[in-house]
Amino acid sequence: xxxxxxxxxxxxxxxxxxAFADDSPVVTAGPYRVELRVPPEGIxxxxxxxxxxxxxxxxxxxxxxxPAGVPNCAVVGTVTMPEMAGxxxxxPKIHREGVPGDxxxxxxxxxxxxxxIQLEITPPGCSSAVNATFTVEVKDERPASAKKPKPYILALxxxxxxxxxxxxxLILNIVKTATRxxxxxxxxxxxxxxxxxxxxSDFGWFLHEHPEQQPDGSWRVDLxxxxxxxxxxxxxxxxxxxxxxxxxNSLSVSGPTALASGWANQNRAVADEIQGxxxxxxxxxxxxxxxITVQLxxxxxxxISDIQPWLGAMxxxxxxxxxxxxxxxxHPADETMVKPGEITFNARFPKAAKYRAFCQVQRAGxxxxxxxxxxxKP
Numbered sequence: 001x002x003x004x005x006x007x008x009x010x011x012x013x014x015x016x017x018x019a020f021a022d023d024s025p026v027v028t029a030g031p032y033r034v035e036l037r038v039p040p041e042g043i044x045x046x047x048x049x050x051x052x053x054x055x056x057x058x059x060x061x062x063x064x065x066x067p068a069g070v071p072n073c074a075v076v077g078t079v080t081m082p083e084m085a086g087x088x089x090x091x092p093k094i095h096r097e098g099v100p101g102d103x104x105x106x107x108x109x110x111x112x113x114x115x116x117i118q119l120e121i122t123p124p125g126c127s128s129a130v131n132a133t134f135t136v137e138v139k140d141e142r143p144a145s146a147k148k149p150k151p152y153i154l155a156l157x158x159x160x161x162x163x164x165x166x167x168x169x170l171i172l173n174i175v176k177t178a179t180r181x182x183x184x185x186x187x188x189x190x191x192x193x194x195x196x197x198x199x200x201s202d203f204g205w206f207l208h209e210h211p212e213q214q215p216d217g218s219w220r221v222d223l224x225x226x227x228x229x230x231x232x233x234x235x236x237x238x239x240x241x242x243x244x245x246x247x248x249n250s251l252s253v254s255g256p257t258a259l260a261s262g263w264a265n266q267n268r269a270v271a272d273e274i275q276g277x278x279x280x281x282x283x284x285x286x287x288x289x290x291x292i293t294v295q296l297x298x299x300x301x302x303x304i305s306d307i308q309p310w311l312g313a314m315x316x317x318x319x320x321x322x323x324x325x326x327x328x329x330x331h332p333a334d335e336t337m338v339k340p341g342e343i344t345f346n347a348r349f350p351k352a353a354k355y356r357a358f359c360q361v362q363r364a365g366x367x368x369x370x371x372x373x374x375x376x377k378p
Contacts, residue, residue, distance in 0.1 A: 025038070025134050025135075025136075027132045027133065027134065029055075029119075029121060029130035029131055029132040030130035031057065031058070031059060031130075032055055032056065032057055032058075032070060032121070032123070032130055033055075033056045033057070033058050033067055034053060034054070034055050034056075034119065034121070034132035035053060035054045035056075036051065036052075036053045036117065036132075036134045036136070037051065037052040037053060037054065038051065038136065039051075042137075042139050043109065043136060043137075043138045043139065044109075044138070044139050044140070044141060044142050044148075045109045045110060045111045045112045045138050045139065045140055045141050045350075046108070046109075046110070046111075046141045046147070046150055046245075047108065047109075047141075047142075047147075047148045047150070047151075048106065048107070048108045048150075048151035049106070049107060049108070049109075050104045050105070050106050051104065051105050051107065051117075051136075052097060052102060052103065052104050052105075053102075053103055053104075053105065053119065053132075054069060054101050054102050054103070055069065055070045055073055055101050055103065055121055055123070056068060056069050056070060056101050057069075057070050068100075068101070069099060069100040069101015069102060070100075070101050070123050070124075071096075071100035071101055071124070072096075072124045073103070073121050073122060073123050073124065074121075074122040074129075075094040075103060075119055075120065075121050075122075076091075076094070076119075076120040076129075077091070077092050077094050077105050077107075077117065077118070077119055077120075078090070078091060078117075078118045078120075079091075079092060079107055079109075079115055079116070079117050079118075079243060080115065080116050080118075081113060081114070081115050081116070082114070082116055083113065083114065083289055083333060083346050084113075084330070084331070084333060084346065085333045085334060086189070086190055086312065086313060086331045086333075087110075087189065087243065087244045088187040088188070088189050088238045088243055088244055089243070090107060090108075090241065090242055090243030091240075091241035092105050092106050092107040092241065092242070093105075093106050093241075105117070105119075107243075108150075108151050108242060108243070108245065109138040109243075110243060110244050110245040110246065111138075111140065111141075111246075111328065111348065111350070112138050112139055112140035112141075112287060112348055112350055113137075113138055113289055113348055114135055114136070114137055114138075114289075115135070115136050115138055116133060116134070116135055117133070117134045117135075117136060118131065118132075118133050119131065119132045119133075119134075139287075140287055140348075140350030140351070141326075141350065144325070149177050150177060150245075150247070151176065151177055151178070151242075152174055152175065152176055152177060152183065152237075152239060152242075152245065152247055153174075153175050153177055153247060153249075154172060154173075154174060154175075154233065154235045154247035154248060154249045155172065155173045155174075155175045155249070156170070156171070156172060156233075156249055156251065157171035157172065157173060157218065158170065158171050159251055159252075162225065162251055162252065162253045162254065163228075163253065163254050163255055164225055164226060164227050164228045164253055164254065164255025164256065165224065165225075165226065165255065166224065167222055167223070167224040168222070168223060168224075169220055169221070169222050169223075170211070170220065170221050170222075170223050170251075171218055171219070171220050172196075172211060172218065172219045172220075172221075172233075172235065173217065173218050173219070174186075174217075174219075174235065174237055174239065174247065176239075182216070182217040182218070183217065183239045183240075184213075184217035185239070185240040186213075186237055186238055186239055186240055187238040187239075187240055187241070187243075188238075189236070189237075189238050189244050190311040190312040190313055190316075190331065191311045191312045192210045192311060193213065193237065193238070194210060194211050194213070194219050194235065194236075194237055195208065195210060195235075195236035195237070195311075195329065196208070196209045196210065196211055196219075196221060196233065196234070196235060196236075197233075197234040197235075197236060197246075197318055197327065197329070198223070198225075198231055198232070198233055198234075199231065199232050199234075199320060199324075199356075200227065200229055200230070200231055200232075200260075201229060201230040201231065201232055201250075201324060202229075202259050202260045203260065203320055203322075203356035203371075204258070204259060204260025205226060205227070205260075206318075206358050206369065206371070207223075208316070208318070208358075208360060208367075208369075209221050209223070225251075225253050226258075227253070227255060227256060227257055227258045228253050228254050228255030228256055228257045229252075229253060229257045229258075229259075230250055230251070230252055230253075231250065231251045231252075231253060232248065232249075232250050232320075232324045233248065233249045233250060233251060234246050234247070234248050234320075234327045235247045235248075235249075236329050244329075246327045246328075246329065248324075248325075248327065263322060263354045263356075263373055264373065265373055265374070265375050266371075266372055266373040267279075267280075267372055267374075268372075269359075269370040269371050269372055270370075271368040271369055271370050272368060273298060273299060274296055274297075274298075274304060274361070274363065274368050274370065275296070275297050275298070275299065275301075276294055276295065276296055276297075276359060276370035276372070277294070277295045277297075278292065278293070278294055278357065278359075278372040278374070279292070279293040279294075279295060280292050280293075280374060283377075284349060284374070284376045284377075285349075286349055286350070286351060286352055286376060286378070287348070287349070287350060288348065289346050289347065289348045290346070290347060290348070291337075291344050291345070291346060291347075292317070292344065292345050292346075292347045292357075293342060293343070293344045293345075294315065294317070294342070294343050294344075294345070294359045294370070295341060295342050296341050296342070296343070296361065297341055302341075303340050303341020303342070304340070304341050304363070305340035305341060306363060306364075307343075307361050307362065307363055308362045308363065308364075308365070309362070310360070310361070310362035310367065312331075313331035313332060314332055314338045314343055314361070315331065315332060315338070315343040315345070315359060315360065315361045316329065316330075316331055316359070316360045316361075317329075317330045317331070317345040317347065317357060317358070317359050317360075318330075318357070318358045318360070319347060319349075319355050319356070319357045319358075319374075320355060320356050320357075320358075321351070321353045321354070321355055322353055322354045322355065322356070323353065326350055326351070326353075326355075328347060328348065330345040330346055330347055331345065332344060332345060333346060343359075343361070349374075349376040351376075352376050352377055352378040353375075353376060354373060354374070354375050354376075355373070355374045355375075355376065356371065356372070356373055356374075357371070357372045357373070357374055358370070358371055358372075359372070
């Protein structure tokens with residue numbers, strides 16, 4: 001009877017454990033062993049996920065159950081994306097699971113790429129912490145038919161009765177999906193807590209604004225949209241501790257429409273006295289970060305060397321897919337990516353498609369916007 005009861009309990013324990021990838025990473029942190037349990041399907045961008053990890057002590061090794069779990073650790077987690085150094089660090093919540101030594105980290109990755117998860121672990125009774133660092137590869141968002149709800153949404157409080165050529169105040173809220181509560185606390189990213197990117201659905205018109213937060217947590221900005229049609233809104237925000245993310249919505253505007261000339265590949269652009277050329281690697285890969293360079297010159301072809309910092313960066317590159325479902329806001333990762341007349345950004349294209357890229361720089365106190373079109377083939 002005792003043997004049967006033991007086997008039954010063991011079977012229940014096995015069934016209760018979720019499956020994890022066979023190659024889940026394991027590191028040594030001081031005398032302890034830390035295993036990050038990556039789900040077998042991988043990690044997808046745009047979803048809130050609970051990634052488990054286990055802290056165990058090999059000095060207490062059971063021949064059947066393995067190293068004993070270390071319960072009641074104080075853990076602080078930090079998540080960063082090294083190739084996008086300007087992105088605010090995520091400070092995700094850590095919780096204990098039902099098994100001693102098992103913990104969970106709740107995190108949402110804004111887009112695909114390689115992220116670093118750093119865990120500062122203080123076992124009970126210890127005065128100092130040990131550190132465990134993991135690198136995880138995050139896949140791009142699932143297909144639309146398989147997507148899960150995002151943890152946050154961009155809500156519009158006054159989306160009706162918009163007319164072309166009329167100035168009106170737009171009221172926005174960042175709402176937590178699970179509780180429907182308005183988020184009020186945000187981290188600063190590139191000198192602002194809210195970057196609002198607006199584009200007409202054909203991407204023939206673009207605007208980068210910074211709404212002001214109100215005491216009730218809402219954000220407001222005055223807009224005058226030049227034509228009728230559908231306008232896409234992208235909120236680049238960082239709810240406190242959650243890292244940067246881009247949330248989308250749309251606005252219908254009545255009035256005469258004016259469509260752009262199309263989506264032919266275009267690697268040259270002009271903005272007043274600035275000429276720009278976009279340089280990309282041959283055969284742009286899908287789902288992998290690559291450097292993209294914007295060369296800036298005067299009308300006589302001489303490199304421009306007097307670009308000024310704006311919003312904490314020497315340049316901003318906003319990339320949108322033709323269907324409006326993908327948006328990326330990139331900056332030079334460090335000073336080595338900026339040279340006289342040349343700015344390099346890291347970019348990642350999650351799918352084969354055509355993309356419109358807007359490069360914004362500041363010169364003599366004025367923001368200049370250059371528009372390019374890129375095709376990424378399968």
